[in-house]
Amino acid sequence: MKSSLVLIMVLSGLGFLPSSFSKFYIYVKQYMSWFNAQTYCRTQYTDLASVQNGQELSQLSQLIDSRLHVWIGLCPDPDSWRWSLQNPVYYGVGEIGFRLWAAGEPNEAYYHKACVAMGSSGEWVDLFCDSIYPFVCYDGTTGTFVFVNQAKSWINAQSYCRQNYTDLASVRNQADNDQLVMLASGNPWSTHIGLYRDSWKWSDGSSAPFTNWDPGVTPTAAYVDMCVASYQGKWINIACNAQMYFVCFVDLAMRKHVVRVVMKNNDSSVEMEELKDDILQKFAQALQDQGLTVDLHLGWVTLPNENVFYAAS
Structure with missing residues (x-):
């Protein structure tokens, strides 16, 4: 379910959960070219970050370090x-x-x-x-x-x-x-x-009616080997082979995920099923410690035998 995916991402220190709960940004602190970042995001998540409105821009800006050049998903589309x-x-x-x-x-x-x-x-x-x-x-x-x-x-x-x-x-x-x-x-x-x-478009194929270009940039005169990065709250075009951090996103409206949690019980007298509510509360507290303040509901997937946990072989 969606909440499990959100849980793992926020605990890793890489994510930002929007209040609309439809798009989830992940700040990846690895140096890659634009195309390698695109491949990474498509493999691990949905795609490089797209931004369709001011609310999403605000979410993205809160997540990244504005002092750094950070790849986003805007790229050339020479046939449009x-x-x-x-x-x-x-x-x-x-x-x-x-x-x-x-x-x-x-x-x-x-x-x-x-x-x-x-x-x-x-x-x-x-x-x-x-x-x-x-x-x-x-x-x-x-x-x-x-x-x-x-x-x-x-x-x-x-x-x-x-x-x-x-x-x-x-x-x-x-x-x-x-x-x-x-x-x-x-x-x-x-x-x-x-x-x-x-011919600017987003890596996920969506159009780019919303933009946030730096006033000093002339994106209409950029060569096709130029891609877009966020810097100091604005967008600039930079050679696609530059090595930078980047932002991916997960489209939660399109994808549902269940994450398996492996836990080790060192006390045979403890019944894990009885602790499942306490475990969820600790997960919720960990999310709050990471700065997540939106309304979030976590829950377990129940197995056919009506249990949550099962013993691994």
Whole structure:
């Protein structure tokens, strides 16, 4: 049962039990690279630590030494292309995956964030998001595209479109692409469209809408051999082969565990079954001594003969 797993981890001095009782963090004080830490966490627990909200960030921050660089589970995902306009109603079957890459594109595989522009031929290229080009917006009110002949970065173009129209243009099919080519005709430069890649994800496969980047870090310009560590309460990207402590987690909502406790009885006159409640109380006291103050219920698994303990051969 869950409580047995929690008991062993906290007594080892490596764990933190969240009040929600769904995710359990384990601080592992062994130096490993990010990938070796990932393998360790997946073998011993669930995975490297993921953080989905402020409460989990607080739990993690209380557990680790903020003076050290400590691996967490955020890592690159170079294949995660998506449109700025996220409304699923706008896309028909298969349209969200429409692509018209030029030969050899996309080629910015070494960067976590890349943005897309359309050339005069109508084919697409990926580029740095701070590249300055005109752009095409989509106006959801009229259902039309609008060419904006102002040179802006992709991010600034996105902001402009969202403030004045609906969003940067999504290209759902060849007909949409042909419209954009006509609108941008005469433009000697490339034209920003709404496709981009922001490829951070958690090791357990979950998305990363919640982040806690250090203000001095530019994660969008990080190479794919960079992974993420917590340092002084913020996240930074560091070469994945660096040797650091790390944090694993156990998803208690998905996994149930029973832990066998081996005890030695040196007094044959003592009946262990009569002491089972006292033993649980001592376990509970040990948890309190480790600083665990949440409501925790421990219990024994009863054997078919209605006993808890049995004599080992």
